[in-house]
Amino acid sequence: SNPLRRGARFFAPRATRRPAWAVASASASASASPPPSSPSSPSSASQLEKLSNGVQLLFPVWALLSATTAYNFPGSLNWMTTAQFEQGVGLLMLSMGLSLTLDDFRQCLKQPIPILLGFVCQYSVLPILAFTISRLMSLPPSVAIGMILLGSCPGGQASNVATFVAHGNVSLSVLMTTVSTMGAAVMTPLLSMLLAGRYVPINGVGLALSTVQLVLIPTLLGLTLNEYARKQVDVIRPIMPFVALFLTVVLCAVPVAQVQPVLAVSGAAVILPVVLLHGFGYLLGYLLPKAAFGMDEKTSRTVSIETGMQSAALAYGLSVKHFASDALVSVPASVSIVIMVWMGAALAAFWRMQGDVH
Secondary structure, three states: OOHHHHOOOOOOOOOOOOOHHHHHHHHHHHHOOOOOOOOOOOOHHHHHHHHHHHHHHOHHHHHHHHHHHHHHOHHHOOOOOHHHHHHHHHHHHHHHHOOOOHHHHHHHHHOHHHHHHHHHHHOOHHHHHHHHHHHHOOOOHHHHHHHHHHHOOOEOOOHHHHHHHOOOOHHHHHHHHHHHHHHHHHHHHHHHHHHHHHOOOOOHHHHHHHHHHHHHHHHHHHHHHHHHOHHHHHHHHHHHHHHHHHHHHHHHHHHHHHOHHHHHHHHHHHHHHHHHHHHHHHHHHHHHHHHHOOOOHHHHHHHHHHHHOEOHHHHHHHHHHHOOOOHHHHHHHHHHHHHHHHHHHHHHHHHHHOOOOO
8 A cells, every 4th residue: 555645744843644635535435425336436535645645755846946946036935024934834733733643642652662762863863963063163153053953853844755755664754753743842942952052042941932832732733623623624634735735845945035145145154064964864863773773674764864854944933033133043944944855855765776675
């Protein structure tokens, strides 16, 4: 069966084992009249699912096109206010929550070790890498803070589909993304305060409150609606993947447009640190479960992608909210949005060429 139906989600901080379009298809099958006997007459839900899967697999293309457009025509998106950007992130988190169920969290209890390892890698490897790279390369304090904030955020939006392309464990990837997203309210401000606090005083409480508002509350609201208002949610469920994809593409482009003047001057100097951050994140995320814990190839690939792909949109949102007076803080997240996706896509394509693993 198609692994995307069993759990591939494109939108991380915001994911589940059962993608919205897969649940929509199942709901349609259960409630509709008996299907026609001819196998050559696919249901509209099935056709919508195929369209959704195809469009989302092209996410790296949409991300590159939107970022290029935003850089060359910044006026197209730099009108968006910080509050509007935060609302977009919140709506994206809500769309993830609408596909979550309590059963997803029960599944976490059934395979705690790989999920715990992914959580530890995500909130240790990249934050430490960000701090180490910043120190070794003597990055300006503002850029170092942006790097640490980026490395301290939960899993990125494209990790689940990248895992699918790489022949990884898609269900495990979705569970890891879900757990890291729920833990962001504590881990992101804590790590930022501990590591970035060496450069300037960090308002840990403010960061925590912002993360709760941007991530935790919308996600829990979506989960609650999906559990207790399932019929109403089913009405909009078929279009949610497209809404989430649109939001993700826009949220990728807005940071590029809004800091375009700074990117034009300082962006090139940040590319190498960001490449090193994500590159070593993918590498260590693969080697730790493989060499240190003896985990299988599928699990190692999954942890690698989950470790290397962070929510750059959330990092940008937090940077402009809490460091509005210093545009350099938001530059690493703006550069990461494109580089992270393309590095992850290249790695996934490489692993796919190696063939399926069991």
